[in-house]
Amino acid sequence: MNNRARPGQAYCPTDVEHIANVITHGLWILPSVAGIMWMVYLARSELEFLSAVIYGLSLVLLFSVSTTFHAISYSGKCGSLKNFFHIGDRAVIYIFIASSYTPWLTLKDMGSWGCQFLCLVWLLAAIGIAYQYTFHEQYKWLETLFYLVIAISPSVAIVTMKESSGLVEMTAGGMVYMAGVIFFKCDGLIPFAHAIWHCFVIVGALFQYYAVCTYLLGQANTESTKLSSLADSRVLEEL
Numbered sequence: 150m151n152n153r154a155r156p157g158q159a160y161c162p163t164d165v166e167h168i169a170n171v172i173t174h175g176l177w178i179l180p181s182v183a184g185i186m187w188m189v190y191l192a193r194s195e196l197e198f199l200s201a202v203i204y205g206l207s208l209v210l211l212f213s214v215s216t217t218f219h220a221i222s223y224s225g226k227c228g229s230l231k232n233f234f235h236i237g238d239r240a241v242i243y244i245f246i247a248s249s250y251t252p253w254l255t256l257k258d259m260g261s262w263g264c265q266f267l268c269l270v271w272l273l274a275a276i277g278i279a280y281q282y283t284f285h286e287q288y289k290w291l292e293t294l295f296y297l298v299i300a301i302s303p304s305v306a307i308v309t310m311k312e313s314s315g316l317v318e319m320t321a322g323g324m325v326y327m328a329g330v331i332f333f334k335c336d337g338l339i340p341f342a343h344a345i346w347h348c349f350v351i352v353g354a355l356f357q358y359y360a361v362c363t364y365l366l367g368q369a370n371t372e373s374t375k376l377s378s379l380a381d382s383r384v385l386e387e388l
């Protein structure tokens with residue numbers, strides 16, 4: 150472990166920490182591609198398909214941009230490219246948060262609130278990315294605060310949810326991400342802190358991916374099957 154970064158500068162990991170950073174996210178690029186394919190397979194309506202693709206692509210983007218950034222960072226070359234991917238690595242977190250909310254706000258029945266919260270979460274993500282681009286590596290605590298605000302505030306939408314299956318897993322995933330933030334802020338204090346943060350992201354994503362597949366996708370078919378079997382039984386009763 151190296152010393153903590155000075156204000157306004159990025160932490161410089163040791164070689165072994167670099168390798169751990171690359172491996173912990175690099176290993177998940179292919180599984181997340183398979184993850185998109187599985188979600189698309191489960192989708193039974195256009196909305197389910199769209200939500201699956203948006204959420205799935207954000208998973209692939211998160212792991213691939215992160216891996217590319219850490220690999221370039223390890224190589225120690227390509228200063229401007231490294232800077233581009235560092236901003237990208239942080240910006241992708243905003244996209245990932247908004248995409249994680251998208252299936253819930255789209256597929257759960259929340260009346261008109263779903264659409265409004267969906268607009269809000271993507272607007273916050275756009276503001277976060279603009280902030281990241283403008284003030285990269287400055288005011289780091291403000292950056293962390295932004296992540297937490299955008300990650301937590303849309304969860305108010307839960308109160309408008311008419312049916313709440315899957316919420317336990319979704320919240321558990323969110324809690325894991327939150328706990329991981331402690332390590333995200335501990336570069337230079339705890340060895341491999343950033344790689345540990347990566348692991349928290351993976352576990353949080355697994356919880357939420359499971360919830361999306363189990364409680365949100367494939368429901369359109371179930372609903373229509375239920376309705377048609379109900380209609381069939383009524384017809385039979387009338388006969």
Ligand SMILES: [Zn+2]
Nearest residue numbers: 170215343347
């Ligand atoms: Zn990282």
